Amino acid sequence: MPLQALRLLLSVVVFLSIFTPAVKAAEGAAASVLAGARLDTELSDIHGKPHTLTEFASSRLLVVAFLGTECPLAKLYGPRLQELADEFESQGVTVIGVDANSQDTLADLTAYARRHKIEFPLLKDLTGDTAESLGATRTPEVFVLDEQRRVRYQGRVDDQYGVGYARSKPERRDLRDAIASLLTDEPVAVAKTEAVGCLIGRRRDADETSHVTFSNQVSRVLQTHCVECHREGEIGPFALENYDQASGWAEMIEEVVRTQRMPPWDAHSDNLEFANARVMPESDRQVLYDWVAAGAPQGDPAMLPPPREFVEGWRLPRDPDVVIPMSDKPFQVPAEGVVEYQYFAVDPGFTEDKWIAASDIVPGNRGVVHHVIAFISPPEGEGRRGLGWLSAYVPGQSSMLLADGRARLIPAGSKLIFQMHYTPTGSPQEDLTRIGLVFADPDAVTEEVVTLAALEEKFEIPPGARDYVVQTTKKHWPAGGKLLGMSPHMHVRGKSFRFDAVWPDGRREVLLDIPNYDFNWQNAYALAEPLELPPGFQLECTAHFDNSKHNLANPDPTAAVRWGDQTWEEMMIGFFEVAVPRGSYRAHRAEAPAGPTDEDRARAERIAKSLFERFDANLDGVIDRDELPSTFRVFAFGRYDRDNDRILTKDEVYEFALHSDGDV
Structure with a gap:
């Protein structure tokens, strides 16, 4: 049967008793991957009509890829396998996909093929014998069979994607290299690699007498x-x-x-x-x-218990007073690769101050939205510098609901900044995220909720460093403040993060320790009870980074890493949610520039020096707006550029840094 005819069997062909290997010994590295195993194969469709591997007799190599319709990595690698099928088809290589998951249906396979534009045959292993015979355990996992239908390679497609990480491009193309070697009659250099992904959902004999069901x-x-x-x-x-x-x-x-x-x-x-x-x-x-x-x-x-009921739509105490989309058109998310952070500035048109009692961020496409942070960018002259944190979304956490009497302030004339982090899923997608705001009665607000931060921008993580430590301390807090929550922020080299409290009497305690930081989960840690912040209270933040090859999420263990907003750069920030008496925060900010310490001046000098080392590309002593990354232009340029001449001088950067006390 020709290949095109097999493709017509997309949703109906099934494997029943396939690939019964008789393993024989082999020397060297190939021995552990069934090299030399003979695979005599018989197929059957859903009508019981038999098929055999002789239908692929004209294929010089046969690539058997185990896939699952819901596995994130199988979604990403489906298109990659199609690219390889197209590349090598003229050289006698055939790619087939096998789904051995008991939970996947033929309809699921059809939808998977359509969504990911798969044209090679997709076959259903109804009994699980195929996976069992070859020893396949995960999706995606691939096997390359030679003309004698012996297994010559087993493992991953390449090393670009794994559990919890994604590289901008693969460093090793294991499947492609194996195919290329076999086509030139060369031995496969690495005959077995570890397949990373979802365990194949096998049918099993259930013990219905079990007390746990x-x-x-x-x-x-x-x-x-x-x-x-x-x-x-x-x-x-x-x-x-x-x-x-x-x-x-x-x-x-x-x-x-x-x-x-x-x-x-x-x-x-x-x-x-x-x-x-x-x-x-x-x-x-x-x-x-x-x-x-x-x-x-x-x-x-x-x-069975009754189905759990969930709130549909907005997770708010009532319908939002205003709904603000991140843009006037959806963002197009590519099928694969790493998408840089996207920033969208929106003018909500507030002509008067707005107090926010609750907010909720609803992604337009939850399948690709990794996380969202919505910031408040107040107008010039308002008395606040930098950005104010408004709300955030991570899977399972999307809404901000404050206690009675507490609210966030959006000053009149402010813009909202959406920071969007997208994760490709193997097919082109689009997203239009929205935020819904519930206004508080201004007369009922007694405490303003603000976000403060402790951060350290001046660091350089050496290449290969497995445990690089960066520390900073938050020493100044608004009078009468109460700590409501904490959140660490690092990128993919982040290893652990700890918040240590130092009380005025010298007593120390661990407020929050995250020993296994995971960039995929931008969790905020809300306190069950507010913590009073007395004068003299300090919070030490300690971050550990792994820039070695042992960190699978590391995009480049050979590179030195500095501060930057993209995932291949790094950040070290401790965020703090703090409630302060209404009206005290502006006074706190107004007083901040008075009497800077020697430590403040040294910090400002470091920031100015670092900024110019990184971005003054033509070494003319000023930084033009176009020399800066888009994120800096959106977030901060106008606050540094005090005379609005569209260039930054070292004095402007120094003055801004000197009077910025870490509030966000």
Whole structure:
């Protein structure tokens, strides 16, 4: 049967008893990858009509790629496999995709092919024998078979994408290199690599006598900890709302829970409790482990709890008073690669001060929005410098709801800045994110909520450094302030972050320790009870960075890394949500420039020197607006450029830095 005819079988061809290898010994590195194994293969479609691998007899090489329709990495690598299929088809190489997931249907496969523009044959392994025979465990995982249908390569496609990281381009193209070597009759240099991705959802013999079943316990654990994100239309890559969905992902659920990748929370404190903690008790973890060990039994459906109800639309106490889109047209997200941070400045048209009691950010496309931060950019002369934090979105956290009497202030004439971080998913997408605001009664506001920051811009992480430490301390706090929450910010080299309190009496305690920082989860840590900030209180921030090859998310272990807004650069910021008595914050800011210390002056000099070293490209002693990154132009240029001549002098940068006390 010719290849084009096979493509017509996209949704109907199934593998039943395929690839029964008889492994024979092989020397060298290839021995561990079934090199020399003979694969005699027989196919069958859903009507029982047999097929054999003789249908691919004209193919010099056969690439078998195990895929899953919901696995994020399989979505990214589907188009890559199609590119390889197109590149090598004329040289006698055939690529076929195999889906062995019990939870994926033929309709799912059809949709996957259409969405990702897959033209090579996609085949359904209904029994799981294919994956079992070849030893495939994850999606995507690929096998290259030679003319004798022996396995000559097994593993990943390349190293661009992995769990929790994405490089701008691959450093190793393992599958392509293996194909190229075999086509020139050369040995495969690396015959086996580790496949990274989702575990294949296999059918298993369930122990229905188990005391733990989906219906009586597991469904309740998933409702409590998982389905907020893992449901239709949300950011979770697959839904876990019913038995058919969850049972196919049982082993994957166990893996991510055991490794503490889920739920996404890894925070500790000496004495504080967090209002938004995503902690799964050990008893609930054990329920999941026992269920998987028993083969994921369903149990009696009559014991299922009612479906959990979620708020549809805005997560606000009432309809928003105003809805502000990030732009007048959607942003186009490419199918793959790394998308630089995008910034959108919007004028909401506020001609008077607005007090904000609640806000909610709703992504237009949750599948590609990694995180959003909305900032307030006040007008010149308002008395506030820099940007004011308004709200943020990360999966599972989107709304800001303040207690009665508290509100954020958006001064009249302010603009809103949307910082957007997008993650490609294997097919072109678009997004138009919006923010909804609920206004507070100005007469009822007694405390203003502001965002302060401790940051250190002056650092250079050496190439290969596995544990580089950067520290800074927040020493000055508004009078009468109360700490409401904290949030660290680093990029992909971030390793850990700790907030240590130093009380006026010298007592120390750990307020927040994040030993395994994960850039994919920009969590804010809201205190269950506000913490009073007495005079003399200090917060030390300690960040550790891993710029070595051991950090799989590291885009370039050979590069020295400095401060910058893009993910391949780094930041070191501790954010603090603070409530202050109404009217005191402007006074606090107005007093800040008076009496700078020697430490303040030294810091300002460092900032000015660093800025000019980085951006004064023509070394003329001034920085032109066009010499700066777009993010700096959007965020800060107008606040540094005090005389509005569209250039920055060292004196202007020094003066701004001298009187900026770390408030954001």
